[in-house]
Amino acid sequence: MRLVLVLMFFFSTAVFAQTDKTVIHSEILNDDINLQIHLPDTYAHSNDFNYPVLIVLDGSTQFEHVAANVGFLSTYAIIPEMITVGVSSDQRMKYFTPTQIDKFKDSSGGAEQFRQFLEQELLSTLGKKYRTSDYQILTGHSLAGLFTSYVAMTPNSQFDAVISISPSLWWDSNWLVLKSAELLPAKRAKPLRWFLSMASEPNDMASAFAAQIKQLQDGLGANSTGNASKQLHWFYKHFPDETHDSTPLVGNIEALKTLFAGWNAVPEIAVMPLKDxxxxxxxxxxxxxxxxxxxxxxxxxxxxxxxxxxxxxxxxxxxxxxxxxxxxxxxxxxxxxxxxxxxxxxxxxxxxxxxxxxxxxxxxxxxxxxxxxxxxxxxxxxxx
Missing domain, CATH: 1.25.40.10 (Tetratricopeptide repeat domain)
Structure with a gap:
């Protein structure tokens, strides 16, 4: 009990962190994108330590809880410390959908351009201003989860891990689910870890998700076994007690814990010397x-x-x-x-x-x- 009480004080530093707000102009999108950048409290404790980056889509609603949970989990060495970046735009349907459909002819189908913005402009800009490392994670919910699923299936993506919370895979008659049969076996630029989840959503949302999981199982095998297992590791969970609106809070926590399962060298009281x-x-x-x-x-x-x-x-x-x-x-x-x-x-x-x-x-x-x-x-x- 004494150990627990002492550690509760010394492990509670990550909540006091710096958050910057700014706007970046994208030449690729010809648009201004709002950013919120949350730096770990330890950022000021060194002049040369570089941090992984977690990009949070729909930052205006999702950024704060994700940044807080990253701080909490990293404080206890459950996941790495990260720079968390919220990305917001008023054209989410356009930027998060991979195909253009007649009903939304002028406001859909811009996913590839938005991916290029993230990977070619945003990550580069962040690297010039902040001490970022070469490990990037992307998370999105609903339509943003459709977009992150598109990124996860893009063979030349720069992201190392992707989170898709209740993704809208029903878009354009399950276009991405059907396309995944072609994309999943493709040789990738580098390994990627992908977490998908679904809450209590009914109808097309749930059926499209189930179809996507089946594609993954047929193409890669359950939970990353199969020919492409060395390049794409995927995980999924259901949260039947969560609604579409509540699931991002639980989903992102579970996603981060799952992506970094077994990452903590000393999760309990057993200890190691530095060399180990x-x-x-x-x-x-x-x-x-x-x-x-x-x-x-x-x-x-x-x-x-x-x-x-x-x-x-x-x-x-x-x-x-x-x-x-x-x-x-x-x-x-x-x-x-x-x-x-x-x-x-x-x-x-x-x-x-x-x-x-x-x-x-x-x-x-x-x-x-x-x-x-x-x-x-x-x-x-x-x-x-």
């Missing part, structure tokens, strides 16, 4: 097609777990490397002070605590009082 943690993630690089470096929350989670499971030397090693990778993190420095203290290295604990206090004061950290409290306690120990 690094080996674990080197093995994961083959699974994801990308080598994720350890991020700040991982150092904090794994270092404190080791410390409080009486592996204090492991905790010190993990947290010390964390402060070298993220030298401006007041939380990591304070956690390192805790590890040094429990390892019987009081002088080093005080030095780490002093660094934590300095950084916390400079940034007006929400954790300043707790950090000052540990500093006071360590100073009192030194006087005994």
């Amino acid at each position: 943690i690094k080996h674990f993630y080197r093995q994961k690089s083959a699974e994801f097609g990308y080598e994720f470096p350890l991020f700040a929350q991982q150092y904090n989670v794994y270092g404190l777990k080791a410390t409080y499971e009486q592996k204090t030397a492991w905790g010190v090693e993990i947290l010390a490397e964390g402060t070298r990778a993220f030298p401006y993190s007041e939380v990591l420095w304070d956690s390192l002070a805790t590890a040094y203290d429990l390892d019987g290295q009081l002088e080093q604990a005080i030095q780490a605590s002093d660094k934590a206090v300095l950084l916390a004061k400079q940034t007006d950290s929400v954790f300043l009082n707790e950090i000052l409290s540990q500093a006071k306690r360590l100073q009192s120990q030194a006087k005994k």
Whole structure:
């Protein structure tokens, strides 16, 4: 219980993050697109750490809850820390549909142009302004889920993972479902992980989804077995207790947990030394097609777990490397002070605590009082 209470404080940093709002003009679309960019709290803790990007379509309604859940899940090292980007437009039918139909002749069929905007313009623009890594995820719901399904089936897509929540696969008489028989076996530019889900929707929405799952099973085998399994890994879930409107909240959480299932090196109280943690993630690089470096929350989670499971030397090693990778993190420095203290290295604990206090004061950290409290306690120990 003591471990749980201590970790609840030190693992609760990701909710205090920076969100930027801006507009990008697309030459491909000849349109202005609204953006919301949510940076992890740890973004300011390093000058050179690069973060994966999660693009959230229909950002005006879906961005905030997705960004908050990314922050929560990454705080506990369940998924990587990410830069979350909300993308909004008033022409969603045009941009999210892969074919033009007579009923909506002037406002449909622009999916390919919108995909090119995301991959050629948006990702490039984000990379010039922010420290982004070469791992990108795309999520969408309803018509946006139709679009993300289209992206998932596009062999030369730049995205590494795609989420389709209650996708409107009924569009144009199930056009994409039928097209998938041709697209799924195609050789891909790089591996992709695809999560699909359906809630309690009836009629065409549900039947089109069922048809798509059957296509995936026939073309690739259940849950990514078959000839194309090394390139396209797919997963699906049903949420019968959710409506079409409520399912994005649950669906995106489950999608992220599913896409990164088994990603946490230390999900429970069992602990690892630093060398074993690094080996674990080197093995994961083959699974994801990308080598994720350890991020700040991982150092904090794994270092404190080791410390409080009486592996204090492991905790010190993990947290010390964390402060070298993220030298401006007041939380990591304070956690390192805790590890040094429990390892019987009081002088080093005080030095780490002093660094934590300095950084916390400079940034007006929400954790300043707790950090000052540990500093006071360590100073009192030194006087005994």
